[in-house]
Amino acid sequence: MKVLILEDEARVANQLKKLVETILKGGDYAIRVCFELEDAISLIDQEQIDLLLLDLNLNGEDGFEILKRFSAESFHTIITSSYKNKAIEAFEYGVLDFVPKPFELERMKKAFSRIEKNQVAKNPARYLVLKKSLFNQVVAIEEVYFIEAQGHHSILGLKNGRKETHHKSLGKLLKILPHHFKQVHRSFAVNTQVMEQINSFEGSKYELLLRNGFKVPIGRKFYSTFKEYFI
């Protein structure tokens, strides 16, 4: 696992590094530390990372602008900040967890466990940020009707009928999305609040019709659970 620590204070960064080392000991991991935002940006452009530990108060920068930028990326983000009151807002942008300063090992372990286990974030995201060439686009969760896995990325089927690419994988997105996003197929998940009906075809093939006309295939092993929504 490749972990990036973005923290402007050397001592705090050192603490974080030690904690991550303790947690990931014995595994295959690499830790990088950046003190400046621009260093972190150029590093992300060059290397694939799996986890970002982000300080929201970075040399007078607006922490949320940074968060929006990074939450569009493929990796998970854990916020490390002194401002506990900012946690709720941070979760809205799809962060995996929020660990307040000063750090406790147990608390940090719990945050890391969310990556490994099939466990969703404590507070689900309310927005997804799509990476665009000029400006990142923020999409409200209600607008997302289905998600299709596509390699390391995923395709979001939106309310307005358009499809957009998100850089996080389907698995990663399901960890930060609310409970009403359910996997319906090996490579599909739907927003269960916008389902219309199930269409069945010959040979036990099923598909789900969504409110805006999107059709999503239902995997055989998921059919029984989805049937219950329509009883």
Next chain:
Amino acid sequence: MNSLSKINTIWLILFYISFLILALYNGFNYFNKSVIESGFDYIDFKVKIGDDESWRWSDFQADSLLISLPKEKGVDLWWIRTKINLDKTLGPNEKYGLKVSTSGAHDLYFNGHYIGSNGITTGGPGSGIAKIYQFYVIPDSLATIGVHQIALRISSKGIYKLHYPEILPDEYGNLTRKPLILALFIHFLAGIFLFLFLYFIIQAPSSETKRQFLTFSFLCLGLLLLLVFEYLKFYYQYSYTFHVFRVELISYLTLFVAILLPIYLLFHYNFSKKRWLILIGLILLAFAFVLSPGYDERAYYFIFISFFSALAIVGRAIILEKERHYLIFTGVLCCSICLFIYFDLTLFLGFGIFSLIITFHYLNESIQEKKEYQASLLKAKRLEVELLKMKLQPHFLMNTLTSLIDIIEGDRHQAKAFVISLSKLFDIINEISSNVSIPLSKELDLCKEHLKIMSYRKNVQYSLITKSLNPSEQIPPAVLLTILENGLVHNKPIDHKMEFIVDFEETDTFKKYIVFSSGKTRHLNKEIEDGIGNRYIKARLNEFYQEGNWEFITQKEEPDGWFTKIKIAKNGAL
């Protein structure tokens, strides 16, 4: 001066000049009327020097009597004959009466019948001394509807000038009650002046505007005394000698009031050339004193000079200070009522309104001051909280504690030094937070401890270099510290090093603190806006140096660093 205020000035001067001309014209008109015209309705008015019992009769041939008063002084006995018209039908229990006022003793004859006297007219000891007002009841048999003849034998012994008598017929009750009704109103006004005199003289010693309050309270006292002596006639029957004393006293009291009104306003508007203006005013008043032919004219010109000086002072304040002095301007205008309408009661009415307006002005001012004081108190409290919060906010506190954990895990001795620095920092913050200013040395201690802590936290070598500073100079707390913190946030250290240089410059007119923060600027493309830090600095500078007496400038220094300058005016605004 902009064009708008220029126009205002021209209007104000035009208004002033036309007002002056109008008042002068009115004054001349008023005093040039002959006394007979302006006084009482005399019919067939006749005067004769000498004494003859037969002059009392109505059928006595009047040709031998003079028409106007002789100029000679100390005439012992002289006669006046005139006619009055009784035209009111009275009720069953009502009687006609006469109010007669002469400057000496008199005998009153009604259609030749003796009615009464107010003193001894026969010559010899006590002759001529008498009460100045006397009321008579006219017997029913004489007081029939129609024209009647009045004859007065007057003894003016010891009286330097002959005066026209006042002869006023009316229903007797009316005649005696009317002055009391007026007295009621007068006492009401006197109560106001008494109260204001006491209020302002008690307030004066503790007031910042001692002179204003004192002059104003004495102005009210002058008006009170003037009122008392002016209307004494309603309830105190006095002789001519006291009358002369009273009139003299009224004249001096009028002068006193006339001097105090402009002097009060000079203090109120804090004129710089008070002495010269007072001298000119006094010379004008002296002219009025010497040149006026009578007491009434004198009083009129005293108030005339006083009023126009006062109006000029307020007018100048309106033109120069561009503030709203219109309330006081209106008050002063009220003092002019008496210059246009019968000069007597209107003087007190006008000055009464003026005094109430001035009182209202002071009450308003004190309410305003109280509000401002409370606002400043609140602001000081808020700044104190802000200072405390700077070091209690999570970003500082939690990063410090997290760093402390890290240091403890590494080097025990370093951890100890770090904790000591931290305790020193909190100690200083605690000590200075409620102060408006602190010695520069204390502020530098605060900065040093802060930089030490930041050096530990960021693994950057921060250093503070001071040049030509006076450690005992007072400065507002945590202002330098906030400037350093700005540098820490916005500048990137070079090779793990960052320098702050604090310098001081002084000239005859200003003092200047210059802080140089080295390092590469982080947010090159970003507009640096006023953050919490800069707002704090400006609020502190305002609190200690007062608004307009300081300048706060930050500017980028190529290639690496920032200059922050605080310029403070030594005397007056920048």
